[in-house]
Amino acid sequence: MTEPVDYLEEQLQTKGLSTPETAMVLGSGLGGMTDEMEIDLSVSYEDVPGLSASTVEGHAGRFVLGTVGDVTVLGMDGRVHYYESGDMAPIVAPIRTLGELGCQRLLITNAAGGVNADFDPGDVMLIEDHLNMMGTNPLLGRAGLGDGPMFPDMTNAYSPDLLAEARDLAGDSDLTIHDGGVYAGMMGPSYETPAEIEMLDTLGADAVGMSTVPETIVANQLGMDVVGMSTITNYAAGVVGDPLSHEEVVETIETIEDDLRAYVSTLLQRFPELE
Template identity: 50%
Template sequence: MSNHTQIQEAAEAIKKIITEKPSIGLILGSGLGDLADQIKNSRKIAYDKIPHFPISTVEGHAGQLVIGELEGKTVVAMQGRFHFYEGYTQREVVFPVYVMKQLGIETLLVTNAAGGMNANFQAGDLMIITDHLNMTGSNPLIGPHTAELGPRFPDMSSAYTPDLIKLAEQIASSHGFSIQKGVYAGISGPTYMTPAELIMLRNLGGDAVGMSTVPEVIAASFVGLQVLGISCITDMAIGEELEPLTHEQVMETANRTKPKFIQLVKGLLSEVKG
């Protein structure tokens, strides 16, 4: 069975449950899934009820699609995402992006928790992703090419949509909080980085580091979606000053930053076309 057939089957199963066509997709990262609870008139569909969908295994990831209304827009939110480090291939990780495209979305908002490598950042900052470094050692488009989805060699020169980056800056400014901008270095995980690895990534131009987002953005760019990425800087990952880190610490900072993050995303949704 072709990947395209599986995408269509998953989308058709969802369309039987929902009435409206979503225009915006949201992928909610560690500790940020609460935003999905604010979606009005929502239908929740557990991942294990959707044909061919992977299952989320990480603490802090609920594992369901939430479809409904937020700030006057029909959205489909992934409350819990999939990761390369869980043992999925990157093709499996990005399967939901293709399904959301099939459902009708034109814009994808991707969020994550990340370590800050830029000395000007601090834990609790939000960072708009302007570009990324794919340091995962893989790519979701490796393998048979599905021509119905996009070109064999997709252009990635503006994978993160410049207009959405500008809009996010304006909204942060109008709400009176500063926001960082920078390059997200995507790694495979599940280990946090060694000091030498962090220094290397910083020298390569990375401002933040995390274990998600890059495959999803590659897939979104491949199928022609507008993309905005936002990182919640949950800890400082400066190689020369590195201290031990746990997932619990990451979640705690993500939870503390949540109000600011939700304000930004809601502001964006109210302004984005769709």
């Protein structure tokens, strides 16, 4: 057991709580999803030994355990990014904690730029696969492996069964949901150049962002089933020629947040049926 796991287990036991099977990561601007939860426990990352606080606007930086509808979930309200420290360890430590606590599946969300010309701001892309363009891997070095194999299979990094459930629900949502695409994870924090976006388009990327890939790799290494979705908050550089800003990201999410929360809440209810 690691220090974060021991600490959170103690917090759970103090309140008579147990680890749920489902965990979720709430990306930029999606912290409002916690409004859908009846929260039983809230723990700031910075209070957990071995974890780091998030420094990005829109990321509360805490674990929350509670119920959404009939499903109990352990949520990461905000995340740490590679560009915040240049170190993979703080990014994946919370994911490793979730996996070692016993969470079996992970719903992961992010804000992303649309590389695919058919994607508009406010659309949602279900993630079918990803490109690791960060120039490193969270499993480098045996000290960073923790539990799990050194060479995890990434053929189905995003669970086909969970993706099928997300696709099945898409038609009932008021959102425009693209039923499967490739997410490119970049280092950041600068936004990409038009030439880089052209490269990513050629490589097969549909959306681009600065997260998700390291977390998905570690979740797979720990044997967790992952389902991911990207909120398209802006056109990527060069697609339409407009300048990019984090304010645009937050503003776009605010326009669809209620519908996105409703969709995610309904999807979470489907998970127990897969057991």
